[in-house]
Amino acid sequence: MGTLSFSFDTDKLQKRSDEITKGVDRAPGRSLLYTTGRIKRPADMDKPFIAVCNSYIEIVPGHVHLRELADIAKEEIRKAGGVPFEFNTIGVDDGIAMGHIGMRYSLPSRELIADAAETVINAHWFDGVLFMPNCDKITPGMLMAAARTNVPVVFVSGGPMKAGLDPHGKAITLSNMFEAVGAFKDGKLSREDFLEMEQNACPSCGSCAGMFTANSMNCLMEALGMALPFNGTALAILKQRRELVRQAARRVVAVVKQGLTPREIMTKEAFEDIYAADMAMGGSTNTVLHGLAIAHEAGVDYTEKDINRIAKRTPHIAKIAPSSHWTMEDVHRAGGMPAIMNELIEMGGDVFHPDRPSVTGKTIRENVLGHHSQDEAVIRPVAKAYSPVGGLAVLYGNIAKNGSVIKSAGVDPTITTFTGKAVCFDSHDAAVKGIDGGAVKKGDVVVIRYEGPKGGPGMPEMLNPTADIIERGLEKDVALITDGRFSGATHGICIGHVSTEAASGGEIALIRNGDRIHIDLVRRTVDLLVSDEELRQRRRELPPCTPKVKQGYLARYQALVTSADTGGVMVGYDQLLKAANELQ
Template identity: 40%
Template structure:
């Protein structure tokens, strides 16, 4: 007996039936599988703006397959609007809020299955966390990426071009008229941003996990195919319910390994590490196990795809080049192809389907002739990051994979940005931006603007940034984020002083502070945690419960408590 049947039987649950009937549902509706649609649609987020129509297409598919759709709204915030201000502190915590909301609605109403609609940075991870937690039939439907804008600085522009343009304006490279024109043309359609940032990374990761219909991650938001895929998803979820295939039949250690492979093979966002750790936690898989997988898989996975910010090609180009299915075909020998997908076929069966169109080898290479022999994500460790840090070799020029410089320390993102725009940063500086970790921020903000300003000022290839905060998937230059332990926990990053030498050695997976242990011990004894006002509400809760970045930075209540 289905979950919904148990609470809709007569006469004991006639009250429940009357609740549905008060909204116009019929006896026939209540006999069918009750399929929830968790929709993050809003008029605040371009990646969610089209989801009202996508949701309607999903409903059509559910009805066609013999189910009853019941839609509800969930929150979804825009990283872009929140960049470089206090709003960014709220972005990562929304991931837990979304997972909790979906869990609450599905369990309170005993739904039989759930379709999860979202496209943006923390929305998709939150949806996947909920799916893993609930272990019910579930499918993710992305809204799809937006199209690229007019050419700027030698490539199609995107929303992040505005920050680069601000740096160029400050440097006198462009005028205000050109910047204003760019503002009108860099985001020509709705959808998740047209570069390979965290939003599109997590949609691709969801497909690699088997949680999106094959090929569904990268169909542009404005394409009719996106609507057809949404309707097909509606049919597919009813099929999963009828067959009893649940999310944990799909999301497991083997499919997580596939997701890590694809993340590395495509040079996805460093945030993908954070989110996969959090998803794995929902399954009871430890961060130690996952980080070991990241190390081993990263070292053995070639980079076969390059997309903006690693190249001039945007997400529409990636889609036409073959997208995630083609990437997975190129590295198939390294994948666990026996895993189940939401199509109810194995990954092997999905990848064996006939392909159409011509592969663009400037976007997707073969496994024998990749862009590089190692993956796009790397974990670095050392006396500056005992529990690790995350970097992105695919977004860093090869000559900067070994970088040695002098520390210039800032205790917030704003301090660093002011110094950059005041032209206080010099070549060979390593900007240390701290107290921006999960607890210390709180909220683990992205140091997006700092990197973009350095790019605009022509310093991206001669400086580096290290932080206990995060980076946007669109950032490039030399950077290491997620440094753990974080500064607010008196991690070594809190003890760095201006003038200290720091070496980032990506090939060796090392980050080193060239200060002896005795000196660091003396500094630790004198360390005083900076006072920071934390507003009541979700930020205070997050600051109290957030785990370390190397554990996924999700809100956790200790078993003992």
């Protein structure tokens, strides 16, 4: 079955929603539509039906205010000539889910969100969608649904939270709170200060205040062309956020009438530009995972190898928490994504493709024209870049033949290579216990495996182990590699997304305690210093991996998910058919 999309013809007034509103046979459905209270009069049946895909959920701080924002949006949609219908998706708060079984549901929730949005949009033939995400997996899940359904859309997120304050009045974010756990365990932080930080690290609604995954994705939506300027940086509590919602609501009705679909915006050049923007701002490593998944849904052929090519030509011009003390409100004050993108555009060459369409009705170039950094300490000019190459890198080697990802912007600039002795753990929990117990020392490379998409299952984040390492003063002296992933709050010599993962027989499963591992950030390699013959012998001795989960959603996810280097997308029909034929 082909992609469900449409072209709005202003003469014939053909709309997707005509499928459920026109003709004698649709009278029962029209009766139900009147019952909802959204249809006030027969003339409303001729207006575009606009879904408001809201991710309001009371246990996620980034989303607790979306109930109010959705009401603002629906009022504006009706004023603009559309009929709004709100529906909700689920959401997982990574910070709350961190360090226990809940984190194994985080990445898989992305697929549920995409599937749920697709289901509602296509089952009810909506003409357009206003997506309202904010946190980690919700934004990419909705972007995947937008690409899949290819119905005209506009995105507006809930915005970042204010930075918190530590007992000394210093700005802090959630990443500082995770690191405070290690400091408290190590006796470096008093109980009183620890409790004060706990109650003040997250002082308002909104996505966590650093350039973590949620804010990285919400910023990159501007570069992609799916959201309005300042979507990624205007704080959740600002009046500007509410005005952005009003503007986005009006724009979605206009985009429907224009007939501009997501796949017209989500081109290969657009994905090159989101990675260029990511390199410039030093965003989360999770953007690699999500960008590849969104490209897959959009039918764009994009791989991790393309990302290194982008990194080589893109300067790193902003270091935001956790890589510095600057927070999202500092980025907004300094000019936000328009200033960052305009800096790249003014470089010229092929660093950025600014003449692409966007949901604003203007090109990306027009969206950011005239925007420059208002604080060069926060957003540097290219001439004063932290590095001439981007803040993310994909590393390859004999333990990452299909790639691995590091946030090079979060590594101390004095470190270009690291060689150390492997200390292996077969789970996140075992690693935390080992680090707390003193099993990890200077010069070690912590290996955490069987935590990939299949092995986890769900590819949980390794924020607790990395935070423990940092707070023990080992940030420059210990590296960590994993087939799991990291929070955007992670920094240090931390390599994730190692592919192929251990649960699928990847080489990371062959590492043994005491093996030496060499990391080269310049050559972008990560290698186990063991002979090929020894690795072949270890593979012969490697026992098969037993699935950790046998029932429920995680069991199904475990069976169908693909590798991190593909974006961790689910196996498609063609792949399932091929596997079935191979079994016959």
